[in-house]
Amino acid sequence: MAFWNRQVTSAMDHAKPSESKMPKPKGWIRWSGLSLVVAGVGLFLLIGYLGITLALKSQLEKSVSNIWGAKVEIGAIDLGVFPLGIGLRDLQVTDPKKPMENLIQIHRIRVAVNLYHWVVGRTVIEEVLLSHLALHQPRQTSGALPKPPPTLAPKVKAVPTGDKKTQNDLAIPLPKMTVPTPQQMLSRESLKTVTIAEDIEQKLAEINQAWLKLEAEIPSQQYLNDYQARFKTLTQGKIDSMQAFEAKKAQFESLKQELEGKQQSLNAAQKTLKNHLPGLQRQVNDLKKAPQQDYQRLLDTYSLDASGLSNISYLLFGPQVQTWINEGIKWARKAEPLIEKFKIWQAEKAQQASNAVAEDAKRFKGQDIHFKEYDPQPDWIIKRIAIEGDVKWGHITAEATQVTLDHPKTQMPILFNVVVKPDNDQPALTLSGQGNAIDPQAPFTEVKVHWPQRQVSDWKILKDRNLPLAMQKAIVDVKGHILLKPQQQIDAWLNLDYQQVDMQIVDSPSKDVNRYLAPLFSDIDAFKVTTEVTGDWYAPKIGANSDLDKILSGAFDQLLTQELSKLKTDLKAQLDAELAKQLQPIQKQLSVWLDKDSQLALQQKGIGQILNSNWQANAKKALQQRLDAEVTKAKQQAQAKIDAEKAKLDQARKDAEAKAKAELEAQKKAAEKKAKQEAEKAVGDQVKKLFKF
Amino acid sequence: MSLLVRLFKALNANQHPGQIALSFVLGMILGLTPLFFAHNLFTLMLVLLLRINLSALIVATLFFSGLSYLLDPLFHQAGLWILQMESLQPLLTEWYNQAFWRWINFNNTLVMGSVLVAYGLSVPAFVIFWVLVKSYRQRFLKWVNQFKIIQILKGAKEAEWLSGIVK
Numbered sequence: 013m014a015f016w017n018r019q020v021t022s023a024m025d026h027a028k029p030s031e032s033k034m035p036k037p038k039g040w041i042r043w044s045g046l047s048l049v050v051a052g053v054g055l056f057l058l059i060g061y062l063g064i065t066l067a068l069k070s071q072l073e074k075s076v077s078n079i080w081g082a083k084v085e086i087g088a089i090d091l092g093v094f095p096l097g098i099g100l101r102d103l104q105v106t107d108p109k110k111p112m113e114n115l116i117q118i119h120r121i122r123v124a125v126n127l128y129h130w131v132v133g134r135t136v137i138e139e140v141l142l143s144h145l146a147l148h149q150p151r152q153t154s155g156a157l158p159k160p161p162p163t164l165a166p167k168v169k170a171v172p173t174g175d176k177k178t179q180n181d182l183a184i185p186l187p188k189m190t191v192p193t194p195q196q197m198l199s200r201e202s203l204k205t206v207t208i209a210e211d212i213e214q215k216l217a218e219i220n221q222a223w224l225k226l227e228a229e230i231p232s233q234q235y236l237n238d239y240q241a242r243f244k245t246l247t248q249g250k251i252d253s254m255q256a257f258e259a260k261k262a263q264f265e266s267l268k269q270e271l272e273g274k275q276q277s278l279n280a281a282q283k284t285l286k287n288h289l290p291g292l293q294r295q296v297n298d299l300k301k302a303p304q305q306d307y308q309r310l311l312d313t314y315s316l317d318a319s320g321l322s323n324i325s326y327l328l329f330g331p332q333v334q335t336w337i338n339e340g341i342k343w344a345r346k347a348e349p350l351i352e353k354f355k356i357w358q359a360e361k362a363q364q365a366s367n368a369v370a371e372d373a374k375r376f377k378g379q380d381i382h383f384k385e386y387d388p389q390p391d392w393i394i395k396r397i398a399i400e401g402d403v404k405w406g407h408i409t410a411e412a413t414q415v416t417l418d419h420p421k422t423q424m425p426i427l428f429n430v431v432v433k434p435d436n437d438q439p440a441l442t443l444s445g446q447g448n449a450i451d452p453q454a455p456f457t458e459v460k461v462h463w464p465q466r467q468v469s470d471w472k473i474l475k476d477r478n479l480p481l482a483m484q485k486a487i488v489d490v491k492g493h494i495l496l497k498p499q500q501q502i503d504a505w506l507n508l509d510y511q512q513v514d515m516q517i518v519d520s521p522s523k524d525v526n527r528y529l530a531p532l533f534s535d536i537d538a539f540k541v542t543t544e545v546t547g548d549w550y551a552p553k554i555g556a557n558s559d560l561d562k563i564l565s566g567a568f569d570q571l572l573t574q575e576l577s578k579l580k581t582d583l584k585a586q587l588d589a590e591l592a593k594q595l596q597p598i599q600k601q602l603s604v605w606l607d608k609d610s611q612l613a614l615q616q617k618g619i620g621q622i623l624n625s626n627w628q629a630n631a632k633k634a635l636q637q638r639l640d641a642e643v644t645k646a647k648q649q650a651q652a653k654i655d656a657e658k659a660k661l662d663q664a665r666k667d668a669e670a671k672a673k674a675e676l677e678a679q680k681k682a683a684e685k686k687a688k689q690e691a692e693k694a695v696g697d698q699v700k701k702l703f704k705f
Numbered sequence: 706m707s708l709l710v711r712l713f714k715a716l717n718a719n720q721h722p723g724q725i726a727l728s729f730v731l732g733m734i735l736g737l738t739p740l741f742f743a744h745n746l747f748t749l750m751l752v753l754l755l756r757i758n759l760s761a762l763i764v765a766t767l768f769f770s771g772l773s774y775l776l777d778p779l780f781h782q783a784g785l786w787i788l789q790m791e792s793l794q795p796l797l798t799e800w801y802n803q804a805f806w807r808w809i810n811f812n813n814t815l816v817m818g819s820v821l822v823a824y825g826l827s828v829p830a831f832v833i834f835w836v837l838v839k840s841y842r843q844r845f846l847k848w849v850n851q852f853k854i855i856q857i858l859k860g861a862k863e864a865e866w867l868s869g870i871v872k
Contacts, residue, residue: 038756040724045753128804376777377739378815381788383801 064098065089079353082106083155095138097124106155107148114151118401119144129389137394145401145408194582204309205302205587209594212295215288216601222284223608229277236618242267243622247630252638257631264627275619278612285609292602299595303587310583337545337552344549358392358417390418405441406434419449439465441490454498461492461506473515478522481533484514500549508541532564539563712764716841720758726834728757730827732765737773737780737823743809744820776822777815784818 069089076084087102100121107115122141129136231239246264393416400409412428419425425448432441441463449455466488474481492506515533520526541558716725734748752762773780788797800806810816 038720040721040756042754042756045755049750049753128802128807131804131808376774376781376815378777378781378784378813378818380810381785381812381814383794383798383812386802 061091064091077157080105080108082108082111082157085155092124095124096127096130097122099123104151104155106151108156111154111156112151114149114155115147117146117149118142126389128387133391134389135392136389138396140394140397142397142399143401145399145403147401147403194579194586198583198586203302203306203587203590205299205306205590205594208295208299208302209598212292212299212598215292215295216598216605219284219288219292219605223281226277226281226284229274230281230612231274231277231615231619233615235274236615239267239271239622240618243625243627247625247627254635257635260631261628268623271619271623275616275623278616278619282609282612282616285605285612289602289605289609292605296595296598296602299591299598303584303591306587307580307583337554341549390416390421392416392418393422403432405432408432417449419455420452423450425450434466436467438467439463441466445494456498457494457496459492459494461490461494463488463490466490468510478520478525479517479529480520481515481517484516486513486515487511494545496549502545502547502549502552504545506543506545508543509538510540511538513537513539536560536563712760716761716838716846720756722835722838722842723831724756725758725761725838726831727755728759728761729765729834730831731755731757732762732767733769733830734823734827735762735766736769736771737776738819739813739816740770742816744816773819777819780818780822781814782818783822784814784816787817787821788812788814 065088069086072089073084073086083104083106085102085104085106086100087104088100090099090101091097092099101119103116103118103121104114105116107113120141120143122139122143124138124140126134126136126138242263246260246267393414395413395415397412397415398410400407402408408430410428410430412426414422414424415426416422425446427446428444430441430443434440441461443459443461445457445459447455447457468483468486468488470485471483472480473483488511489509490506491509492504494502494504496502513536515536517525517530517533520530539558539560541556541560543557544555545552546555547553731748731752735745738745738748752759787793797812800811806812
């Protein structure tokens with residue numbers, strides 16, 4: 013019976029009274045379904061586990077190997093639920109350049125994922141633990157890929173390194189260090205002493221020629237004496253009259269004219285000497301200093317000195333810094349494909365998310381209500397990475413926190429701290445720093461390097477044929493700072509403070525090195541080195557400075573003091589002899605010219621005295637005085653006459669006045685007598701009138 | 706047509722009316738709530754564990770899915786009301802920070818509203834469906850079977866079954 017009919021019939025039968033014929037409905041629990049659920053869940057877990065542990069392992073190995081360019085092998089993958097995580101065992105990353113060597117080998121990697129954030133669509137990894145890390149471990153089988161896909165292989169640019177150079181290419185061209193004899197030096201070199209002396213002699217010859225032309229015009233002393241005698245005669249003679257004065261004046265003018273002509277000749281001679289003599293004197297002074305300068309220059313030329321060792325810091329430490337940078341660049345380039353892949357994956361993920369949002373919803377999807385989140389995190393973050401392992405320097409422990417590219421959201425930089433503890437209980441190397449992109453416009457990464465009291469032993473500083481320098485032992489304090497800026501710019505410095513240094517140059521084929529440099533390095537006890545790296549990451553400008561240069565120079569000078577003492581003495585003696593040889597005739601000639609210059613000055617002075625004398629004025633003055641005396645005398649005589657005449661006139665006036673006065677008195681008395689008489693008469697008349705009355 | 710056949714098949718099946726009613730209820734839950742969300746794993750588990758009628762489940766799912774297009778705004782409002790209820794904020798915030806609750810998308814207004822409504826209606830719906838199925842079997846089954854279309858369908862099924870045998 014068909015299922016349909018069976019069901020319907022049975023249902024219809026069920027409706028009928030004869031129910032005993034119908035099969036009873038089965039119970040509420042579908043046991044087959046339960047089995048199916050259990051089996052389904054079990055199968056899901058099994059397939060999931062196996063899929064992840066086996067298929068994912070295989071897929072990971074294949075894809076990462078292709079990206080890396082060499083075999084990347086995973087021993088096993090395991091999964092954890094509480095906490096949710098994934099683990100890798102025995103990860104081996106082959107060095108692409110050395111297929112029989114594992115560049116990185118990690119025994120155990122454990123990744124703990126945050127379930128909550130995973131559910132909400134974020135990749136928040138609570139912790140990544142890498143234990144038993146080892147570098148450069150040998151492989152049992154080759155790790156080269158059979159046919160590396162050329163498109164996925166990392167394009168590692170050729171980094172210029174000195175590794176491929178031969179020993180001969182590496183040989184440093186050292187300055188010439190053989191000490192020659194003084195005779196060799198003097199025969200090869202042109203001495204400044206001789207050059208200056210020759211120049212002086214040439215100038216003396218020029219003066220001589222000029223002097224010969226002027227000599228005829230220059231007055232002799234006899235001439236000058238004669239002029240002075242003539243002048244004396246002129247000045248001592250008595251000037252009685254203007255005629256005498258005019259005559260002497262004419263003689264003086266004649267003398268003056270002659271003297272002025274001679275004075276011009278003297279001036280020209282003096283000018284010639286003044287033009288040349290100061291320069292000559294300076295040159296003579298230079299000549300006196302020249303032997304010392306020749307001496308120093310010859311020492312510099314024929315010996316190792318500070319200039320010969322000025323670049324010793326870069327010579328010694330520049331290549332080491334370059335090696336470190338090359339190592340960093342090598343690792344950066346190796347990581348580039350992985351970082352690139354990660355960025356592409358992130359971009360694809362973001363694109364998918366945006367596409368999903370862009371899709372039109374077939375059914376209304378509601379609205380997500382957001383509540384306060386206790387632990388907000390960006391879409392991708394590793395909260396902590398811990399690495400522990402052994403590298404060739406010692407035991408390394410590294411920790412990084414808040415590893416994410418979304419710093420603007422976390423507002424926290426990536427903090428990292430790497431400690432490498434050497435095997436022999438030495439102080440540890442610490443690298444600490446941060447990767448900070450909180451401001452996306454100005455991201456930076458900085459690393460502080462600190463390695464106190466690091467013991468150095470058997471370090472071959474230079475594997476050079478000529479200069480095989482090795483540091484047998486030393487203690488160095490290392491401090492540094494590396495700043496990686498946008499646009500692949502680096503600004504870094506590293507200070508190395510070496511103490512208790514024991515440096516040796518062993519088995520150099522160069523006699524010069526063994527003789528001169530080896531003792532210098534043996535004597536060095538302490539020095540400091542400062543290196544600077546600036547510019548582009550991949551083509552940085554490297555500078556290395558240290559007080560080693562100064563120390564070496566000082567030490568070398570000390571060594572040379574012994575080695576060159578005889579040379580110096582001989583050289584100095586020879587140079588002094590040369591100076592004496594050159595200087596003696598020059599000084600003789602010069603003294604002659606200086607004497608002549610003095611004589612000219614004296615002559616000039618004599619002529620000047622004559623020319624500048626006040627003879628005319630004195631004569632005029634004397635003449636004036638005499639005139640004044642005559643005038644005074646005439647005035648006095650005239651005054652006497654005037655006074656005599658005046659006295660006579662006064663006497664006459666007095667006599668006249670006395671006569672006039674006497675007459676006036678007589679007239680006055682006669683008038684008074686007459687007036688008295690008239691008055692008496694008038695009074696009598698009046699009395700008479702009165703009495704008549 | 707297929708849906709109709711399935712419906713009659715479910716109603717006529719040799720199962721308890723309660724099982725049929727439960728099938729409709731589970732179908733209602735599947736239909737009313739958004740399908741591909743974690744809460745439906747629980748519904749699916751019930752479907753697998755309980756002996757229900759799959760035809761009834763499918764019919765109910767399809768029917769209520771269509772209905773849900775009309776009811777989604779109401780579900781959204783209900784969910785929004787619950788999720789914004791002041792007294793529930795501490796609890797909801799706590800849930801929001803737990804993986805399980807985020808997994809089931811409790812903070813989505815549509816999920817919250819539709820699940821609450823669907824599960825809230827499940828008990829009365831179960832009773833109603835039970836009564837309806839029982840009533841159908843007692844009063845309408847015989848009458849329905851007299852329809853020619855049912856006879857044709859029966860014949861078609863018979864022929865199909867026979868052809869399968871001959872082969």
